[in-house]
Amino acid sequence: MSLRCGIVGLPNAGKSTIFNALTHSNVAAENYPFCTIKPNFGIVKVPDFRLGKLTKLVNPERVIHANIEFIDIAGLVPGASKGDGLGNQFLSHIRETNAILNVFRCFENINVPYSNGGNINPISDIEIIETELILADIQTAERMLFRFNKIRNQENSNIIKVLETCIDNLNIGKSIRTLDIFSKNYSLLSSAFITAKPILYIANVDDNASLNKKLLNEIDSFVKKRQSGLIKINASLESEIVNLTNEDRLFIAMEMGIQEPALNHLIRFAFNLLGLQTYFTVGNKEVRAWTIPINTTASRAAGIIHSDFERGFIRAQTISYKDFIEFKGEIGAKKAGKLRLEGKEYLVNDGDIMHFLFNI
Numbered sequence: 001m002s003l004r005c006g007i008v009g010l011p012n013a014g015k016s017t018i019f020n021a022l023t024h025s026n027v028a029a030e031n032y033p034f035c036t037i038k039p040n041f042g043i044v045k046v047p048d049f050r051l052g053k054l055t056k057l058v059n060p061e062r063v064i065h066a067n068i069e070f071i072d073i074a075g076l077v078p079g080a081s082k083g084d085g086l087g088n089q090f091l092s093h094i095r096e097t098n099a100i101l102n103v104f105r106c107f108e109n110i111n112v113p114y115s116n117g118g119n120i121n122p123i124s125d126i127e128i129i130e131t132e133l134i135l136a137d138i139q140t141a142e143r144m145l146f147r148f149n150k151i152r153n154q155e156n157s158n159i160i161k162v163l164e165t166c167i168d169n170l171n172i173g174k175s176i177r178t179l180d181i182f183s184k185n186y187s188l189l190s191s192a193f194i195t196a197k198p199i200l201y202i203a204n205v206d207d208n209a210s211l212n213k214k215l216l217n218e219i220d221s222f223v224k225k226r227q228s229g230l231i232k233i234n235a236s237l238e239s240e241i242v243n244l245t246n247e248d249r250l251f252i253a254m255e256m257g258i259q260e261p262a263l264n265h266l267i268r269f270a271f272n273l274l275g276l277q278t279y280f281t282v283g284n285k286e287v288r289a290w291t292i293p294i295n296t297t298a299s300r301a302a303g304i305i306h307s308d309f310e311r312g313f314i315r316a317q318t319i320s321y322k323d324f325i326e327f328k329g330e331i332g333a334k335k336a337g338k339l340r341l342e343g344k345e346y347l348v349n350d351g352d353i354m355h356f357l358f359n360i
Contacts, residue, residue, distance in 0.1 A: 003067070003068045003069060003098055003271075003274060003276070003291065004068075004069045004070075004071060004096065004097045004098050004099075005068060005069070005070050005071065005097060005098065005099045005100070005101050005270045005273075005274075006039075006071045006073050006093065006094045006096075006097035006099070006100055006101065007019055007070060007071065007072050007073060007101045007103060008073050008094060008100055008101065008102055008103070008129060009102060009103035009104055009105075009125070009129065010104070010105070010115045010116060010125050010128060010129070011115040012105070012112055012113060012114065012115050013103045013104055013105045013115075013125065013204060014103055014105065014204035014235040014236075015072055015073070015103045016040070016072050017204075017235040017236060017239050018103060018202065018204070018233060018235045018238070018239075018263075018266075019040060019042065019070060019072035020239055021235065021238040021239040021241075021242045021263055022042065022044050022070050022263055022266070022267070023042025023043070023044055023070060024042075024242060024243075039071050039072060039073050039093045040071070040072040041069060041070075041071055041072075042069070042070050042072075043067050043068075043069050044067065044068050044069075044070055044267055045065035045066070045067060045267075046065055046066040046067065046068060046267055046268065046271050046278075046289070046291075047065075047260075047264045047267060047268060048065065048066065048278065048289055050278075050280070050321055050351060051063055051065060051280075051287060051289060053325055054280060054282055054287045054321075054324070054325075054353075055287055057324075057325070057328065057329050058282055058283070058284065058287055058329065059284075060282075060283065060284055060285060060286050060287045061284070061285050061286065062285070062286050062287075063286070063287050063288070064286065064287070064288040064289065065289055066271070066276075066278055066289040066290070066291045067291075068267060068270055068271060068274075070101075071093065071096075071097060073093045073094060091132075091133075091136050091194070094133075094194055094197075095194060097197065098197065098198075098274055099197055099198045099199065099200065099270060099273050099274050100194075100197050100198070100199040100200070101199075101200050101202055101266075101270065102126060102129055102199055102200070102201050102202065103202045103204055103235075104122045104125040104126055104129075104201070104202070104203060104204065104219075105120055105122065105125060105204055106120065106122055106203045106204055106205045106206075106211070106212055106215045106216065106232070107120070107204060107205060107206035107208065107211070108120055108206075108208065108211065109206070116128070120211075120215065122203065122215050122218065122219050123218060123219055123222055126201065126219070126222070130173075130175070130195075131173075133175075133194045133195050134170050134173060134175065134195055136194055137166075137170055137176060137193045137194055137195050138167060138170045138171065140192060140193060140194075141163050141166050141167045141170065141192075141193070142167065144159075144163055144192065145160060145163045145164065145167070148160050148163065159188065162181055162185050162188065162189070165179070165181055166179070166181075166189070166193070170195070175195035175196075175226065176189050176193045176195045176196040177195060177196050177197070177198065177199075177227065178226065178227055182196065198228075198273045198274065198275075199226070199228050199273075200228060200229050200230075200231065200266075200269055200270060200273050201219070201223050201228055201229065201230045201231070202230075202231055202232075202233055202266065203215070203216060203219070203230065203231070203232040203233070204232075204233060204234075204235045205232045205233070205234050206234060206236065207234070207237075212232070216230075216232060229269060229273065231262070231265060231266055231269055232262070233262045233263070233266060234262070238261060238262060238263055241261060242261070242263070275293055275294050276291055276292065276293060276294065277291075277292060277293075277294050277296075277348075277349075277350035277351075278290065278291060278292075278350060278351065279292060279301060279348050279349075279350070279351070279352045279353070279354050280321070280351070280352070280353045280354070281305070281353070281354060281355070282324070282330070282353050290304050290305065291304070292304055292348060294350075295347055296347070296348050297344060297345050297346060297347060297348070298313070298315075298316040298318075298342050298343065298344055298345070298346040298347075298348055298354070298356075299313040299344035299345075301316075301348045301354065302316065302354075302356040302358065305356070308358065308360050309356050309358050311358075311360055312358035312359045312360035313344050313356065313357075313358050314357040314358055314359055315341050315342060315343060315344075315357050316341070316342045316343075316346065316354050316355070316356050316357070317339060317340075317341060317354065317355040317356075317357065318339070318340045318341075318342045318346070318352050318353070318354050318355075319333045319334075319338055319339050319340070319352070319353045320338070320349065320351065320352060320353070321351030321352070321353060322351070323336070323338035324338075324353050330353075
């Protein structure tokens with residue numbers, strides 16, 4: 001599956017710094033507007049402790065993680081929906097993503113100009129981004145409405161009502177993903193509108209605890225109203241830690257009382273934000289995590305590996321991750337009666353270990 005998260009925000013919010021830390025890249029992250037012009041792309045492994053435990057049991061030749069692609073997109077400015085700044089490029093790039101990571105600034109630094117002027121104001125920064133995305137969606141909805149109004153039939157009349165509802169709500173500042181009609185019209189709305197994409201808010205903080213607390217308290221309820229998640233990251237610190245040796249990284253983590261890098265939380269959060277889960281295939285040659293949407297059937301999950309698996313699906317030999325670990329692998333789980341034979345309509349659970357039987 002192609003999983004793409006677009007990193008957006010105002011200039012100098014820390015987008016490129018977070019992207020570099022996530023992807024171990026070295027793209028430009030200078031303190032001036034539009035340092036990023038063309039989007040940068042990076043593939044990141046999804047951290048999953050279960051792969052480590054499965055590997056210890058099976059000792060395979062190779063281990064393959066689930067992946068997410070992160071895209072560092074040019075900084076947005078007011079008027080982007082009208083083409084100001086790099087607005088048209090920004091909007092076209094974000095349309096190609098599956099989810100949005102909205103990075104906003106929660107730190108003061110006289111050496112890093114604040115693009116919004118005055119005191120640091122995260123809520124204002126978020127609203128600028130959201131306003132431009134909403135304005136872009138209004139334009140999209142109006143174009144669609146004009147097209148469907150040309151041919152009046154029952155099906156188009158239903159779509160027209162949906163689009164009119166979208167326009168009414170967009171005009172009062174509501175994103176498509178928050179509307180009651182969204183789930184009922186998911187296939188139409190999710191592919192057409194930017195504000196239909198799931199969003200994660202990322203507060204870029206520093207070591208100033210009092211400033212961080214004040215600003216984060218202000219935005220916590222603000223984000224909850226938007227049915228979204230919030231995570232805080234010290235982008236500067238994370239970018240330094242990621243370049244250390246494993247030994248130095250462990251030492252810094254112990255000194256600061258950090259269980260794992262905040263970036264790992266971000267990656268997993270983005271994975272969950274997309275409504276995804278993982279099943280595993282386990283063997284001597286390979287232990288592999290496969291990415292599927294939640295509520296995927298066994299036959300569709302098989303098709304992720306190869307279309308022949310789905311077309312000729314017979315059944316799936318299935319063991320839960322918990323049972324696989326508890327009974328020391330497939331043989332032990334089978335002896336304990338924990339290996340199940342599931343049909344094509346079985347809804348795969350996160351962590352299932354699966355072996356597909358098929359015939360074509």
